[in-house]
């Protein structure tokens with residue numbers, strides 16, 4: 001299988017960047033998208049040219065680092081991370097446009113690599129529970145309703161990949177922040193700081209320069225962990241409630 | 249991005265303000281449409297309704313409502329434009345290829361449809377409220393005469409207004425644009441205000457489209473019916489004008505010099 005790539009190349013944060021065309025031959029359907037890029041990079045290295053920089057770590061869909069926009073879709077044509085996207089979803093001779101996440105809050109560092117540390121700073125603003133839990137408690141001494149624990153676990157699936165920001169027309173981080181606010185806000189341990197948490201994390205999100213939600217659910221459609229936009233409604237309730245009736 | 253760090257200025261609360269003002273504007277649009285549909289009843293219905301609106305609370309009610317509506321519009325507009333400006337800034341470099349998966353046209357063009365609605369509202373006020381744009385609407389306080397000086401013949405005004413095919417088509421077009429705005433807005437507000445939970449989002453997703461279809465169908469039925477000739481005018485414009493002339497008394501005859509001589513001069517008369 002042969003593919004024509006149109007890849008974004010950018011030497012560094014200050015470089016203007018441009019698209020570069022490459023043809024990759026010998027692609028097999030069972031390769032992952034990253035393996036296809038590895039093939040191209042081997043060729044580039046052999047030619048003494050700089051390889052295409054992209055983030056990757058686990059290559060099994062759990063670290064969330066393999067961010068890239070493929071033909072206008074975050075992580076490519078299937079729902080899942082780029083490392084879990086297989087070349088069988090492409091056709092021989094197809095042209096594939098590969099771009100980095102585009103958001104003011106995610107500056108491009110090099111080629112397809114963006115700086116997602118804005119997410120870390122949002123987490124640091126309130127995405128924790130600051131109680132001293134001591135040793136491991138008895139399994140059932142803190143009852144959690146089944147429904148809540150299920151929902152909290154769904155929210156906790158978020159791997160911070162940033163696909164939601166990338167796919168959103170406004171580069172809004174609402175799905176990520178909603179997942180992080182909700183997975184603690186649904187559990188008893190998260191209750192004492194629930195109000196303070198949402199206010200601090202939303203304030204940080206706004207400050208980092210993400211856009212505002214317009215309820216189009218493009219985030220939900222591309223999220224590799226199927227985080228539901230219902231968590232956004234939940235965060236909206238929490239934020240509006242905590243603003244109108246301050247808890248502390 | 250935000251200069252004000254107070255939670256009231258947060259993106260979510262401001263979006264909530266858009267939701268609340270949008271919801272109130274939807275209620276107004278629905279109420280206005282219900283009032284408009286009185287045109288299908290005998291003329292006294294809509295004229296009585298208009299009179300009630302103008303007279304209620306010694307004329308205070310209508311000004312209170314107008315002030316409230318203007319305030320809603322200004323807040324809705326101001327906040328959405330600020331949010332939109334921030335959204336543009338949040339992605340300074342766009343994608344060469346972008347393939348949206350689930351969002352519809354209406355949801356992606358809210359500012360455009362909103363601005364068209366705003367321009368339409370301005371025209372609509374100039375047309376029917378102020379009577380500035382159409383010669384058929386300049387005679388609203390006709391006929392009932394000095395006994396009821398405030399009487400507004402809305403029925404005749406609307407029927408004559410929508411007999412013009414250009415005006416009728418323009419109204420229909422603008423209603424469709426308003427419908428597109430409500431298609432997304434009428435559902436979106438439930439998410440912005442955090443009302444959606446569990447299965448609710450699947451239900452509220454229908455509210456916008458249903459409100460949109462109801463508003464477009466209801467409001468467009470009026471110019472369509474008038475164009476089809478289904479709603480006869482309460483009074484005919486020509487004879488009404490003649491009646492007024494008659495009420496004012498006969499015009500003094502125009503002094504045409506030598507007029508009587510002309511007839512005499514024509515042979516055979």
Ligand code: HEM
Pocket residue numbers: 213214215263264266267268269270271273274277324325328329332355358359361362363365366429430432433434435436437438440441
């Ligand atoms: C009859 C008049 C109007 C009604 C009934 C109305 C209704 C609504 C509703 C219900 C929403 C959704 C709010 C939310 O998601 O929380 C909305 C959003 C919006 N409206 Fe309006 N609106 C009107 C006029 C306008 C005008 C004149 C503008 C002018 C610019 C405008 C611009 C917007 C924008 C930009 C949004 C945000 C859209 C988004 O979230 O993607 N609207 N409107």
Ligand code: SF4
Pocket residue numbers: 064157158159160161162163164165175176179219222223224225226227
């Ligand atoms: S919500 Fe989904 S798309 Fe967004 S960062 Fe988390 S896992 Fe990625």
Ligand code: FES
Pocket residue numbers: 055056057058059060061062063064065066081082083084
């Ligand atoms: S490389 Fe870890 S999720 Fe793709």
